[in-house]
Structures are given as structure tokens and as C-alpha cells.
Amino acid sequence: MTDDRDRPIQPPRQTRVGRWRHLSLWAVCTATIFATFALDLVGPPAYAANGFPYLLAVLAVPRGRPRPLPVPLWVAALVLALLWGGAVWHGDGNLAIDRIVASALVIAAAWYRWPTQARREAAPMDAAATDELSDMPVRLLTRAVEATDTGIMITDPRLPDNPIIYANPALSRITGYPADEMIGRNPRFLQADLGDQAALDDVRSAVRAGRTADVRVENRRKDGRVFINALQISPVRDVSGTLTHFIGIQRDVTDQVETERKLRDETDLNAAILETVEALILLIDAAGRIVHANRACERLTGYRLDALRGRRVADLLLPPDEAATMAAAFHPDAQGGYVQRFQSVWLTRDGLRIRLAWSVSPMHGADAVDNYYVFSGLDITQRWAQEADSEQARKMEAIGELTSGIAHDFNNLLTVIQGNLEFLSERLDLDARLARRVADAREAADLGGKLTRNLLAFGRRQSLRPELVNLNTLVATLSDFLSRTLGEAITVETVLSAVPPWTKADPAQVRNALINLAINARDAMPDGGTLTVSTSVEPSNDDGGQDPGTGQDMGQGKGQGPDQGQSQGAGRGPGRTGAARPSSTPGLVRLRVSDTGVGMTPEIKARAFEPFFTTKREGAGTGLGLSSIYGFARQSGGYVRIASTPGVGTSVDILLPRHDRLPTADDDRAALGPQGGSERVLLVEDDDRVRRITSAQLEDLGFAVCEAANAAEALERLADPPQPDVLVTDVVMPGGMGGVALANKARAMLPTLGVLLISGYAPPDLSPAADTGGESPTAEAANPLARPFPILLKPFSRADLDAAVRDVLQTVRPGGRSAGPGH
Ligand SMILES: Cc1cc2nc3c(=O)[nH]c(=O)nc-3n(C[C@H](O)[C@H](O)[C@H](O)COP(=O)(O)O)c2cc1C
Ligand SMILES: Nc1ncnc2c1ncn2[C@@H]1O[C@H](COP(=O)(O)OP(=O)(O)OP(=O)(O)O)[C@@H](O)[C@H]1O
Ligand SMILES: [Mg+2]
Known part of the structure; x- marks a missing residue:
């Protein structure tokens, strides 16, 4: 061959x-x-x-x-x-x-x-040949044409239909046609049914005008395979300027076009990804200047790309306290690793602080020097705040467990001390000096009781008497008292919600909380100021409002008032405020106490809810004020949040579940007066000393008392006549059966038996159904007696005990008033 x-x-x-x-x-x-x-x-x-x-x-x-x-x-x-x-x-x-x-x-x-x-x-085909070529034998040039990989053909426009008169071997290889099958035909035969019309129009007019053309056309090889032909056409004229030939240069650029397409697709894809990802992606040069930033970056920072380009990150986006975190990104880590991971806070155009988790990798320039850094960042502001939030919640939970455990044990001790002192002071004929001693001891025991009550409140274990409360009424009745108590230097203002903010909570505790907050505010305004108490109804959908879990870092130092920050929610997951809220509650009501005082530093704010945390001098504060408000709010199904800016002021919000039902006459139980004594009381208490003093107090109050040290003993007593009217029982007792189970059993035996629980702390749910587990809610609702047993918290005074027992008797006596379902 x-x-x-x-x-x-x-x-x-x-x-x-x-x-x-x-x-x-x-x-x-x-x-x-x-x-x-x-x-x-x-x-x-x-x-x-x-x-x-x-x-x-x-x-x-x-x-x-x-x-x-x-x-x-x-x-x-x-x-x-x-x-x-x-x-x-x-x-x-x-x-x-x-x-x-x-x-x-x-x-x-x-x-x-x-x-x-x-x-x-x-050399008619090269009218512009140079002088150097003049010495080159024609044979040599022709050999070059034959040897090239580029297809070359010559057509003669002077012959009919401009036929091919010469085709080099490379063209045969490209098209698959031997030269003799091409010679004599117009090159258009290569087009078959294909062809880009615009490109062909170009060629046609070039051929007609005798000019050059440079196009890409789809052609078909002899074997049918389509290829992309990069075609250049140039005219040849003789010495007199007459068009004599066309030279066609052809290259098969199918692979090249495919590669270009892939590259283009890849580039388009990369661009699309870059622009749609949530992550911020920045190209930053070694001097810290932004070379490129994606759309997410524009969205998050609020700056347009042209405003970002060329600017130094440190000048535009970093708050001064964050400069060091960013600088670390430009050095390999201790292990000499490439990808750096770190977090930093950036300032948006609006001055908001956003927390970003970065990974940075250097991009090597041609000379293998790290010229650029690719920054890829995720906005973790929300997650970070939530984590901090739930971390705080976990801490509070643990402290709550601890304090309520201690408080429970102390309550038993205090009950004994208090009861016996009360007994002694009444029964013994003490001289004035001794009476003073006993009075001091009783006062100390009372204070101890208050302390443990606060601790229990923080641990969400206080005994609450939830009632329907209109916060507007509550604030209105207290505002005069507050004005008087806080002194002339402090102006008290109230802003009440137009929509009545009904909630179901223990009114005494709400009052307590309000007074506590007002005292805190007074202490924060030693030179006077304004205290504003306001109420409002928060929309049930939290989306438009401030998510208390996410505002921690925002807006600091902008002087637009206290920032919305730390909050503690009841039953809230670490996520959004509304997530774990009972779905039946139509939103929340808010009681806000704001002052124009010294404010709190972030460190103080972070610890304000901790029991015993106080910045007040020795003896001036116990540090239990906010912690008990916190516990109360959570136990009532709400939460508390603090917003504070040092030097500007503080506002504390108590948010409680909103109630959409208006109160009925039945809800007002205050009208009930005490009833007469002489009823039989069965007292069940495992602690001998507590039992003895309680029994003595009951007898003092005129009740006939019969004692039992545990549930089994109590059930025996119940079986024997005369049957008791009221069962007064401790909640936690040894021997397998607790007070609630006992009460349920006793109720089953004697449906009209009154029940009063006494406890060192209140377990979350003491309804009869909670202990038996069997009763249906409808049966429970139909039975006026099937409601949570009232509970009296230790330590209690004789008067407390009297009121509680008579209250119980009221509800079970035939003809007596009972609280209906829903109470
Ligand atoms: C020198 C020369 C080489 C050509 N080579 C090709 C070719 O390789 N493939 C092709 O599709 N068309 C080629 N053409 C274009 C066609 O010959 C023709 O000009 C084009 O199809 C438009 O004209 P038409 O409308 O007469 O078909 C070439 C034209 C010239 C003058
Ligand atoms: N309105 C406020 N302005 C500034 N700081 C406050 C405000 N309220 C509370 N704090 C800070 O939070 C701390 C804890 O408050 P908390 O009410 O729990 O305890 P306390 O007021 O110090 O003591 P107690 O309330 O038991 O008398 C306070 O010591 C104070 O530093
Ligand atoms: Mg306080």
C-alpha cells in the first residue's frame, strides 16, 4: 500500500x-x-x-x-x-x-x-507568497500540503457548480471519501441533510462575493458518522485579479467541540451551584481582599457584589473584636493542614451580628504560591443561639432538680420546728424573755420556709392554684402600690393591652413576680428613672415576632434599646418558641416590666436566672427573685425572657399561655368562707415527728384525728367505722403505695371522702387519673370529685392547714360548692 x-x-x-x-x-x-x-x-x-x-x-x-x-x-x-x-x-x-x-x-x-x-x-494558488518561498521548489510545498493533518481542498469557481479539483490526503481521512470520489463535486455533498443554516448562508455569500469565510458546519462522513467541520475558505485570484480558485481548509473539531461543551456545561453548573447554595462562598486574596462573592454572600451581608469586590474583609465585615479569628484563616493550621475551620462573627450592612462557620482552603497560583483563599461559610447564628439556649436550659434543669431536692428535705424539718414552736408558745406559760426567744425561732423558721418555697418555685415544684386572671386587672390593682413603694424618684407607667390578656395562672404568684421585678428595677435605678409595666397579647404565630431564642447576639451596641436576648421556655425544645407550645392555646399573654436602669452585661444576663446569683451586696439580695419567677412561669406553661443593654435599661417579659375563655362565677372561689369543725380526719404521714405535730394542729382546730403511718394502715382504718370525712396524706411514703394511690383507693371506697395531700414538693400531676391510669377523661369530667387533689405544701402553719382542710370539706359536702370541670 x-x-x-x-x-x-x-x-x-x-x-x-x-x-x-x-x-x-x-x-x-x-x-x-x-x-x-x-x-x-x-x-x-x-x-x-x-x-x-x-x-x-x-x-x-x-x-x-x-x-x-x-x-x-x-x-x-x-x-x-x-x-x-x-x-x-x-x-x-x-x-x-x-x-x-x-x-x-x-x-x-x-x-x-x-x-x-x-x-x-x-504558483497561482498563492498570489501573496513571500520572496523567501520564491526559491522553494513547488514539489516541496506540495509535499507539505500532502503531509499535513489539516484537510485542504481546491475548488474551481470558473467551472460549473464550483467543483473540487484537488483534495489532499488529510481531507480523505477526515471525510472518509477518497480524493477521486470528491473531485468534480461541489463540497456541499458533505452536508447530507444536516447543516447550520446561518453558517451555510455565511459560506454562500462568501463564495458569491469571493471573500473569506470561517465557519463550523456539521458534515457527514462517508460511513455516515456526523462530524463538526471547522471550515476556512479563501479565494485565489490570478495576476489580473480574476477569481480563479477557492482553497478550503478543513479540520474535524468534533472532539474539541464536545470538550468545549462539557467545559461550558461544567462552568455553567458551577456558576449555578455557586449562586444557589445557601453557603457563602468568597474568593479572597492573600491581602484579605474580596475577589469574588456569591449571591448568598450578597443576601446575608446586605452588600452588593460591586460593593464587596476589592474591599478587605477586616475593614468591611468584621467587628473589631473579631479581627483575630479571620487572620488565622490565612495561615496553615498547627499540623500544616490545608483546610482551616473556624467560626467568626460578621457585621451585616444593617449592623446585625451573624455567626458563621467557615472552612477555608488556599488556591495555588501558577507559581505554587497560595495566592487566593476560598472561603465557604454557613450561617449558624440561629443554631448557635439555640444551642446556647438549650445548654442554659439544661443547666437550669439540673440546678432545679438539686434545689428542689434539698428544699423538700428542709421542709419536713421546718414543719416539725414550726409546728412545735407554735404549739409551745401557745401551751406553755412562757415569760416575756422566753416568749421572745420562741418568737425569734418561729420567725427564723418562717424565713426558712420562704426560702425553701422559692427554691421549690425555681424547681417548678411549688403548689400553684391556677385561676383565670386578667393581667390588666392585676396590673391596675398593683400600680398604685408600686408607685408608693418604689419612691418618688421612680415614675411608674402602665401600658395595658386593648385585648384583655386572660391567662390561667396562680394570681398570687403573678403578683409576686411583678413585685419582684419592680424591686429589681428599682435597684437598677438608684438615681431614679421610669418603670413601665405593660401587658399585651402575643400572636399565636411567632414567625413575625422575635424568636427569643435567637436574638442573643443581635443589635448590640446600637443604642436602640434593650436587645432581645436570653429566654427560658417551659416545655420548649431547643428550637422555636412555638414548637412545643400546647396547640390548644391561642398564643401567649405578656407581662413586661421595663426600666431605664443600669442594664446587665451579657455575663450577668446569662446567669440572672440562676438561684442565688446576685450582684447585690451581702444581705441585700438572695438571688432567688428571678429564679423563682422563672420556675413559676415554666410551671405555668410559659417562659421568661430578658432583654438588656448596659447603660440603657432592662426589660423582663413573663409570657404565659393565653386563655380565650372568659371566667364564670364559679371561678371566683374567694367568696367561700370557712366552715365549722368537728369532722373526722384520717392523717397519714410516715415521718413520726411531722405526723405528731400535724395531728396536734388538727386537734387544735377541732377535728377528730385518727393517725396512720403508711398507706396499708390507712386503708385498714378506712374500713372500720366511724369513717373519716377527710383524708390528709403525705405524698411520698415508703411501703409501695404513695399518697395519690392511697387517695384514689380511698375515694373508690368512700366516694364522698375529702382528700388533702401534704408534701415537701408538688409532683407535676396529681390528678386521680394520673395514678390509676385507667379512668377515662370523660368519666373524670362527669365526676365533680375527679379533679386534682388539692395539695398543701410543707412547711405550713395551723391557719394554712385549717383553710386547706375546710376547703376540701366544702367541695365534698352534700350541698357544698364544687369546682366544675375545666377548673
Ligand atoms: C473551497 C470550499 C470548500 C468547502 N468545503 C465545504 C465543506 O467541507 N463542507 C461543507 O458543508 N461545505 C463546504 N463548502 C460550502 C459549499 O460548497 C457551499 O458553498 C455551501 O453549501 C453553500 O452553498 P449552496 O447553497 O450552493 O449549497 C465549501 C465551499 C468552498 C468554496
Ligand atoms: N432590672 C434589672 N436591671 C439590672 N440588673 C438586674 C435587673 N434585674 C435583675 N438584675 C440582675 O440579676 C441579678 C439577679 O436578680 P434576682 O432578682 O434573681 O436576685 P436579686 O435581685 O439580686 O436578689 P433578690 O431578688 O433575691 O432580692 C441581680 O443581682 C442583678 O444583678
Ligand atoms: Mg430580685
């Missing part, structure tokens, strides 16, 4: 014509010169006019040449020829040297013309 490139080259016909014409011209000139010499030497001066053939030979250079002979040559040849002719005319035979010089010039002129002209004629 012979290689295409070995084929002999067929020079174009026109080339041969040109060469013969010039060879013959050259021959005529030379012959004329030699003939003249010969005649000169041998002949007489009669041949005087023999200079003219030289002149004629010079002038006989063909016309139509693209470049004329240089003018000086023309002039020199003409003058010398005339001189020489003139000398011969005068018959002076000594001028042979002049003739030789003149002859040489004429020959040189002829030579000069000839090869130039011959070269032009011999």
Missing part, C-alpha cells in the same frame, strides 16, 4: 505555459546580444543601429505584470543603449567595454524579470 504522500505531483498547467513564455523571451534576448557582438567584431560600422534590439528586448517584457521593473534599471538600460548606439554611429571602434557593460545590464534586467514572473505564474 503506497502512502498518499508518495504520489507524484502534477504541477498546474498554467505554470508550464508561463515558464515557456519566459524561457523563450530570455533566449531571444541572449541570442540578440551575442549576434550583435559577433557583428560588431567582424562586420563594418553599417550595423550601427544594432543597439535597438537591446532596447526592444528590455521593452519586450510581458505586460500585465503585477510589479514593474524598478525605474532606475529602466532608465539605466535606456541611456546606455542610446549611448552605445550613438558611439557606433560615429564609427569609434574603441567603445567595446561600454558595450559589454550595457549588455551585462540588459541581461541582468531580463534575469531579474524572468524568475519573478515565472514564480508568480507557477
Whole structure:
């Protein structure tokens, strides 16, 4: 098999014509010169006019040449020829040297013309060939055309339908057609049914106008496979400017186009990802200047890309206290690792602080120096606040468990101390000095009781008497009292909600909380100021409002009032405020106490709810105020939040579940007066000392008391007549059965038995159903007795005990008033 490139080259016909014409011209000139010499030497001066053939030979250079002979040559040849002719005319035979010089010039002129002209004629397809090529044999150039990988074809527009007259081997390889199958056809046969019309229009008009074209067209190979042909067409003209040929240069760029497409797709995809991801992506140079930022970055920071570009992160986005965190990103970590991970806080255009978790990786420049850094950041402001929030909640939970455990044990001790002191002071005939001692001891025991009550309140274990409360009424009745108590330097203002803010909570505790907050506010305004108590109804949908769990870091130092920050929610998950709220509650009611006092630093704010945390001097504060409000709010199904800015003021919100039912006359239990004694009370208490003092108190109150040390004993007593009217029982008792189970059993035996629980702390749910687990809620609702057993918290005074027992008797006595369902 012979290689295409070995084929002999067929020079174009026109080339041969040109060469013969010039060879013959050259021959005529030379012959004329030699003939003249010969005649000169041998002949007489009669041949005087023999200079003219030289002149004629010079002038006989063909016309139509693209470049004329240089003018000086023309002039020199003409003058010398005339001189020489003139000398011969005068018959002076000594001028042979002049003739030789003149002859040489004429020959040189002829030579000069000839090869130039011959070269032009011999290479019709390259009218603009350079002089260097002039010496290159045509065969060599043709060999190059044959050897290239680029397809080359020549068409002849002077023939019908501009057919291919030459195709190189590379074109055969590209199209799959041998040269002889292409020659004689217009190249359009390669298009089959395909073709980009715009590209073909381009070619068509270029061909028509005899100009160049540079297009990509879809062509089909002989084997049917489609390929993309990068086609360049250039016209060829002869010396007279007439269009003689077209040269087509073809390359199969299918793979290249595919690669380009893939690259483009990839680039588009990358751009789309970059613009749609939630993450911030920035390209930052080694000097910390932003080179590029994605859409998320614009969205989050509030700056447009043009405002970000070229700016240093440290100048535009970093709060001063954060400068160090960012600087670390530009150095490899301790292990020399590439990807840096860290968190930093940025300031948005609006001055908000956002917390971002970054990973940074350097991008190597061409010289392997880290020129750029790719920053990819996630906005973790919310998550971070929630984590801090739930961390705080966990801490409070643990402290709550601890304090209520201690308080429970102390309550038993205090009950004994208090009861016995009360007993002694009444029964013994003490002199004034001793009576004073006992009074002091009783006072101390009372204070101890208050302390443990606060601790229980914080641990959400206080005994609450929830009632329907209108916060507006509650605030209105207290505001005068507050104005008087807080002193003249403090102005008390109230802003009450237009919608009545009904809630169900223990009114005594709400009052307590309000007074506590007012005292805190007073202490924060030693030089006076304004205390504002306001109520409002918060929408049930929290979306539009401030999520108390997320505001921790926001808006600091902007002087727009206290920032919304720390909060503690009851039953809330670490997430949104509304998430764990009972779905039946139509939102929340808010009681807000704001002051214009010293405010709290973030550190104080973070610890304000902790029991015993106080910044007040020794003896001035117990640090139990906010913690008990916190416990109360949570136990009531709400939460508390603090917003505070140092030097601006503080506002504390108590949020409680909103109640949409208006109170009925039955809800007002205050009208109930005490009833007469002499009823039988069965007292069940495992602690001997507590039992003894309680029994003594009951007897004092006129009740007939029968004692039991545990549930089993109590059940025996219940079985024997006379049956008791009221069961007063401790909640937590040894022997397998607790007070609630006992009460349920006793109720089953004696449906009209009154029940009063006494406890060191109140377990969350003491309803009969909670202990039996079997009763249906509807049966419970139908039975007026099936409601949570009232509970009296230790330590209690005789008066407390009296009130509680009589209260119980009221509800079970035939004809007595009972609290209906829903209470
Ligand atoms: C020198 C030359 C080479 C050409 N090579 C190709 C080619 O490889 N593939 C192609 O589709 N068209 C090629 N063409 C274009 C077609 O020959 C033709 O000009 C085009 O299809 C538009 O004209 P039409 O409307 O007459 O078909 C070439 C044209 C010239 C002058
Ligand atoms: N309105 C307020 N302004 C500034 N700081 C306050 C405010 N309320 C509370 N604090 C800070 O929170 C701390 C805890 O308050 P909390 O009410 O729990 O305890 P206390 O007021 O110090 O003591 P107690 O209430 O038991 O008398 C206070 O010591 C004070 O530092
Ligand atoms: Mg306080």
C-alpha cells in the first residue's frame, strides 16, 4: 500500500505555459546580444543601429505584470543603449567595454524579470507568497500540503457548480471519501441533510462575493458518522485579479467541540451551584481582599457584589473584636493542614451580628504560591443561639432538680420546728424573755420556709392554684402600690393591652413576680428613672415576632434599646418558641416590666436566672427573685425572657399561655368562707415527728384525728367505722403505695371522702387519673370529685392547714360548692 504522500505531483498547467513564455523571451534576448557582438567584431560600422534590439528586448517584457521593473534599471538600460548606439554611429571602434557593460545590464534586467514572473505564474494558488518561498521548489510545498493533518481542498469557481479539483490526503481521512470520489463535486455533498443554516448562508455569500469565510458546519462522513467541520475558505485570484480558485481548509473539531461543551456545561453548573447554595462562598486574596462573592454572600451581608469586590474583609465585615479569628484563616493550621475551620462573627450592612462557620482552603497560583483563599461559610447564628439556649436550659434543669431536692428535705424539718414552736408558745406559760426567744425561732423558721418555697418555685415544684386572671386587672390593682413603694424618684407607667390578656395562672404568684421585678428595677435605678409595666397579647404565630431564642447576639451596641436576648421556655425544645407550645392555646399573654436602669452585661444576663446569683451586696439580695419567677412561669406553661443593654435599661417579659375563655362565677372561689369543725380526719404521714405535730394542729382546730403511718394502715382504718370525712396524706411514703394511690383507693371506697395531700414538693400531676391510669377523661369530667387533689405544701402553719382542710370539706359536702370541670 503506497502512502498518499508518495504520489507524484502534477504541477498546474498554467505554470508550464508561463515558464515557456519566459524561457523563450530570455533566449531571444541572449541570442540578440551575442549576434550583435559577433557583428560588431567582424562586420563594418553599417550595423550601427544594432543597439535597438537591446532596447526592444528590455521593452519586450510581458505586460500585465503585477510589479514593474524598478525605474532606475529602466532608465539605466535606456541611456546606455542610446549611448552605445550613438558611439557606433560615429564609427569609434574603441567603445567595446561600454558595450559589454550595457549588455551585462540588459541581461541582468531580463534575469531579474524572468524568475519573478515565472514564480508568480507557477504558483497561482498563492498570489501573496513571500520572496523567501520564491526559491522553494513547488514539489516541496506540495509535499507539505500532502503531509499535513489539516484537510485542504481546491475548488474551481470558473467551472460549473464550483467543483473540487484537488483534495489532499488529510481531507480523505477526515471525510472518509477518497480524493477521486470528491473531485468534480461541489463540497456541499458533505452536508447530507444536516447543516447550520446561518453558517451555510455565511459560506454562500462568501463564495458569491469571493471573500473569506470561517465557519463550523456539521458534515457527514462517508460511513455516515456526523462530524463538526471547522471550515476556512479563501479565494485565489490570478495576476489580473480574476477569481480563479477557492482553497478550503478543513479540520474535524468534533472532539474539541464536545470538550468545549462539557467545559461550558461544567462552568455553567458551577456558576449555578455557586449562586444557589445557601453557603457563602468568597474568593479572597492573600491581602484579605474580596475577589469574588456569591449571591448568598450578597443576601446575608446586605452588600452588593460591586460593593464587596476589592474591599478587605477586616475593614468591611468584621467587628473589631473579631479581627483575630479571620487572620488565622490565612495561615496553615498547627499540623500544616490545608483546610482551616473556624467560626467568626460578621457585621451585616444593617449592623446585625451573624455567626458563621467557615472552612477555608488556599488556591495555588501558577507559581505554587497560595495566592487566593476560598472561603465557604454557613450561617449558624440561629443554631448557635439555640444551642446556647438549650445548654442554659439544661443547666437550669439540673440546678432545679438539686434545689428542689434539698428544699423538700428542709421542709419536713421546718414543719416539725414550726409546728412545735407554735404549739409551745401557745401551751406553755412562757415569760416575756422566753416568749421572745420562741418568737425569734418561729420567725427564723418562717424565713426558712420562704426560702425553701422559692427554691421549690425555681424547681417548678411549688403548689400553684391556677385561676383565670386578667393581667390588666392585676396590673391596675398593683400600680398604685408600686408607685408608693418604689419612691418618688421612680415614675411608674402602665401600658395595658386593648385585648384583655386572660391567662390561667396562680394570681398570687403573678403578683409576686411583678413585685419582684419592680424591686429589681428599682435597684437598677438608684438615681431614679421610669418603670413601665405593660401587658399585651402575643400572636399565636411567632414567625413575625422575635424568636427569643435567637436574638442573643443581635443589635448590640446600637443604642436602640434593650436587645432581645436570653429566654427560658417551659416545655420548649431547643428550637422555636412555638414548637412545643400546647396547640390548644391561642398564643401567649405578656407581662413586661421595663426600666431605664443600669442594664446587665451579657455575663450577668446569662446567669440572672440562676438561684442565688446576685450582684447585690451581702444581705441585700438572695438571688432567688428571678429564679423563682422563672420556675413559676415554666410551671405555668410559659417562659421568661430578658432583654438588656448596659447603660440603657432592662426589660423582663413573663409570657404565659393565653386563655380565650372568659371566667364564670364559679371561678371566683374567694367568696367561700370557712366552715365549722368537728369532722373526722384520717392523717397519714410516715415521718413520726411531722405526723405528731400535724395531728396536734388538727386537734387544735377541732377535728377528730385518727393517725396512720403508711398507706396499708390507712386503708385498714378506712374500713372500720366511724369513717373519716377527710383524708390528709403525705405524698411520698415508703411501703409501695404513695399518697395519690392511697387517695384514689380511698375515694373508690368512700366516694364522698375529702382528700388533702401534704408534701415537701408538688409532683407535676396529681390528678386521680394520673395514678390509676385507667379512668377515662370523660368519666373524670362527669365526676365533680375527679379533679386534682388539692395539695398543701410543707412547711405550713395551723391557719394554712385549717383553710386547706375546710376547703376540701366544702367541695365534698352534700350541698357544698364544687369546682366544675375545666377548673
Ligand atoms: C473551497 C470550499 C470548500 C468547502 N468545503 C465545504 C465543506 O467541507 N463542507 C461543507 O458543508 N461545505 C463546504 N463548502 C460550502 C459549499 O460548497 C457551499 O458553498 C455551501 O453549501 C453553500 O452553498 P449552496 O447553497 O450552493 O449549497 C465549501 C465551499 C468552498 C468554496
Ligand atoms: N432590672 C434589672 N436591671 C439590672 N440588673 C438586674 C435587673 N434585674 C435583675 N438584675 C440582675 O440579676 C441579678 C439577679 O436578680 P434576682 O432578682 O434573681 O436576685 P436579686 O435581685 O439580686 O436578689 P433578690 O431578688 O433575691 O432580692 C441581680 O443581682 C442583678 O444583678
Ligand atoms: Mg430580685
